[in-house]
Amino acid sequence: MIDDSAKAAARLLSWYDRNRRDLPWRAKPGEAVDPYRVWLSEIMLQQTTVPAAAPYFRNFTERWPTVRALAEAPLDDLLVAWAGLGYYARARNLHKCAQAVVSLHDGRFPGDEAALLELPGIGAYTAAAITAIAFARKATVVDGNVERVIARVFAVADPLPNVKPTLRKLAATLTPDERPGDYAQAMMDLGATVCTPRKPKCMLCPWTEFCEARAAGIAETLPRKVAKTEKPTRRGTAYWLLNPDGAVLLRRRVESGLLGGMTEIPSTAWQAEAPDGAALAVHQPLALSWRALPGLVRHTFSHFHLELAIVTAQAGDGWREAEGLWVPIDRLSDQALPSVMVKVARHALAHA
Incomplete structure (x- = not known):
């Protein structure tokens, strides 16, 4: 004492x-x-x-x-x-x-x-x-x-x-x-x-x-801690879209909320259930024929686990209609990509 x-x-x-x-x-x-x-x-x-x-x-x-x-x-x-x-x-x-x-x-x-x-x-x-x-x-x-x-x-x-x-x-x-x-x-x-x-x-x-x-x-x-509740898992799909020049589509997240203001690879909402076909169609940057890549990207935030599937496509002549920023793959490191999106990019480059 x-x-x-x-x-x-x-x-x-x-x-x-x-x-x-x-x-x-x-x-x-x-x-x-x-x-x-x-x-x-x-x-x-x-x-x-x-x-x-x-x-x-x-x-x-x-x-x-x-x-x-x-x-x-x-x-x-x-x-x-x-x-x-x-x-x-x-x-x-x-x-x-x-x-x-x-x-x-x-x-x-x-x-x-x-x-x-x-x-x-x-x-x-x-x-x-x-x-x-x-x-x-x-x-x-x-x-x-x-x-x-x-x-x-x-x-x-x-x-x-x-x-x-x-x-x-x-x-x-x-x-x-x-x-x-x-x-x-x-x-x-x-x-x-x-x-x-x-x-x-x-x-x-x-x-x-x-x-x-x-x-x-x-x-x-000591110190003792209240037992932690198990983190829930959320699921979504990310869209790895390339234009004819080989640049990838990125967008900025809204300022408020998780990863606010950061640059991301477009994705569906992150929810308890994996997105169905209708949700995939609603969130896709362009109406294209998307191909699913093997495997999942997993990431853990403070309050939940995240599992992201990745689909990829090549944008044709209408690539300029997609909302976002086209960035050459070798310039991705210049963007404010959070860790989960770095994982998505690495997975896509390894499996696309």
Whole structure:
């Protein structure tokens, strides 16, 4: 049990000074912290691992080294650079937020949580992280790693997600006034490298003596989670249509909803049942003789599995009547294709 929060914070910060991770967005000791890099990394790390986010972060900061540069970039360029990172609403909000920082704050991120929360795409966690890390102001930063550490230190057995407010309140009791940014990053590092989901390295933990879950022998069982319901499966058919020049037809999805604003290979709606002949005819880009390709493309989103069949056809003289954008196959990588559509393209090229 932690009855001396100052002692606990000092112990953790001492451990962090010796063991901090070298991350591309993290300022080195003695370096000034750039709020833009903190914000960009925190948005990228939502629902994404550090190894997956790192190359995207390097690419973004090389192409757009400031929030003003990002705000002035065409959204399509940003979406292409984001492709493969997933959860594309983050990319659209990233652009909106950069523009808001420029228009409302003259290109400088505000330094308090309330003002940060007014910006597009910034929630409680990100606002706290920017406040603590970029501006060295006291704020309680709670991500999945921190939740795990707090649940174990205080032996909180109630399951996620309902217990999140309790974990945040407990975390707030430990947040120090001094070095709040380093403390926030120390908590993240502790959860990522020592207090791991499986087989936590308790003997290496600076908080071993404080951890109630370790004392009770239940550390690896925490935090507990409500059993997940099985994801449903949706089905559809994608249309791989080539014109006489060998270009493939693409179109842009509507701005709202799943993959909003992204480029896609035309398809039917994604529903529980595979589309019948009537549905295939309604959604086809051109009335042609379509040939089914062998196999299915499978992809998993956060809330459902997707199975896509692919049909292909060659457009004749009326190819210009199709609504969308004709793109040479060797230029597909220039488009903002989400991962599922990259899979469709690869499958079609392998089997057409």
